[in-house]
Structure formats: structure tokens, C-alpha cells
Amino acid sequence: AQSVTQLGSHVSVSEGALVLLRCNYSSSVPPYLFWYVQYPNQGLQLLLKYTSAATLVKGINGFEAEFKKSETSFHLTKPSAHMSDAAEYFCAVRLNYGGSQGNLIFGKGTKLSVKP
Amino acid sequence: DGGITQSPKYLFRKEGQNVTLSCEQNLNHDAMYWYRQDPGQGLRLIYYSQIVNDFQKGDIAEGYSVSREKKESFPLTVTSAQKNPTAFYLCASSTGLAISTDTQYFGPGTRLTVL
Numbered sequence: 001a002q003s004v005t006q007l008g009s010h011v012s013v014s015e016g017a018l019v020l021l022r023c024n025y026s027s028s029v030p031p032y033l034f035w036y037v038q039y040p041n042q043g044l045q046l047l048l049k050y051t052s053a054a055t056l057v058k059g060i061n062g063f064e065a066e067f068k069k070s071e072t073s074f075h076l077t078k079p080s081a082h083m084s085d086a087a088e089y090f091c092a093v094r095l096n097y098g099g100s101q102g103n104l105i106f107g108k109g110t111k112l113s114v115k116p
Numbered sequence: 117d118g119g120i121t122q123s124p125k126y127l128f129r130k131e132g133q134n135v136t137l138s139c140e141q142n143l144n145h146d147a148m149y150w151y152r153q154d155p156g157q158g159l160r161l162i163y164y165s166q167i168v169n170d171f172q173k174g175d176i177a178e179g180y181s182v183s184r185e186k187k188e189s190f191p192l193t194v195t196s197a198q199k200n201p202t203a204f205y206l207c208a209s210s211t212g213l214a215i216s217t218d219t220q221y222f223g224p225g226t227r228l229t230v231l
Contacts, residue, residue: 106160
């Protein structure tokens with residue numbers, strides 16, 4: 001079965017520091033992976049997605065993620081945190097087999113805090 | 117503007133009552149989804165529909181029901197059988213095509229509180 005694990009339910013960084021949010025997946029076949037961001041009391045917004053093209057994926061708001069098959073990881077990074085980056089971030093993997101093909105499996109989320 | 121609307125934003129329900137959450141999209145998407153979000157648990161799939169007049173149970177369908185009579189609408193009913201309905205409910209839609217690149221777009225959510 002496919003699943004997603006996000007390491008760290010809370011991450012705190014200083015403004016201007018590197019942001020690193022970790023995501024590991026389990027999949028027996030090549031996965032399709034997504035990162036979403038959620039601001040308080042709002043829906044989810046797509047940051048970026050990996051669909052088996054380039055392994056380094058650039059997204060909105062200066063975020064990027066690298067797909068590493070050998071490590072089964074898809075970590076999200078941003079070189080310099082901004083106060084507006086404070087939100088909850090979700091990693092998701094798309095099911096690519098079976099009757100539920102196409103559905104997303106979400107990690108439990110990581111809340112990012114940015115200190116001035 | 118194209119997008120997904122959910123109403124109401126906040127909803128209060130007494131125990132034992134059914135309540136219906138609205139989800140409408142004008143993106144001409146075939147597929148629609150309902151998720152439930154609880155603190156620290158991420159999103160869990162309740163129901164999904166890949167085409168009009170068809171829908172499938174997700175991981176936590178017990179105590180919920182849906183209909184898909186129109187392409188643009190996918191209402192969710194939270195029934196009295198749902199033991200713990202207080203949560204944030206999110207609706208999403210996608211084209212339903214091209215499994216590898218299909219993106220789910222989310223509405224703003226409805227926060228349901230049972231009194």
C-alpha cells in the first residue's frame with residue numbers, strides 16, 4: 001500500500017533561514033508526489049508536484065522539492081524563510097493502481113512557524 | 117473567476133440532526149472529492165465521484181452520504197449516524213484525466229461544530 005510520512009509535526013525557523021520539511025513515501029511503483037500549503041481556516045493550495053519528469057521541481061513562492069528514489073523522499077525546501085511562509089504543509093502521494101487510482105493519500109502535515 | 121465554493125463557512129448542528137454541506141465548482145471538472153480534516157491527522161477521504169451520477173466510498177464514509185446529479189455540484193450530508201462529526205470539511209475537484217498530472221483544487225472549507 002502507498003503511504004506518506006512527514007517527519008516533524010512542527011518546525012520552527014528564523015526569518016531568512018533555510019526551510020526544510022521532510023516527506024518520505026512508500027510505493028512499489030514510481031509515485032506521483034505533491035506538496036500543498038494551507039493557511040489557517042482556508043483550503044489547500046498546490047505548491048508543486050512531481051510527475052516523473054525532472055527530479056528537482058520548482059514551485060510557487062520560492063519553494064522547491066527534490067525527488068530521490070534511493071531515499072524514497074520528496075523533501076520541501078526554501079532557501080530563505082519569510083514570515084508569510086507560516087502555514088501548514090502537506091505532502092501527498094497519488095494512488096496509481098487499483099480501483100481508487102488517482103486518489104491522493106495525504107501525510108499528517110507539518111506546521112511551519114517563522115520567528116522574526 | 118473559476119473556482120470551488122463551499123457553503124456555509126461555519127455550521128453548527130445539534131446532536132441527532134442531519135446537515136448538508138454544499139460544494140460547487142465552475143472549472144468543468146469531472147472528478148470531485150470530499151475530505152475531512154482533524155488536527156494532527158491530515159486529510160482523510162470521505163467520498164469521491166469521477167463522473168456525474170456515480171460516486172465511491174473513501175476511507176471514512178460511514179455516517180456520510182453524497183449525491184452527484186450535476187457535474188458542478190457534489191453535496192455532502194453528515195447524518196446523525198456519524199459519531200464525531202465536528203471537523204473541517206474540504207471539497208476538491210480535478211479534471212479526472214491524465215492520472216500523472218491531474219491536480220486537485222480545493223475549496224475554502226466548511227467548519228462543522230456539533231453542539
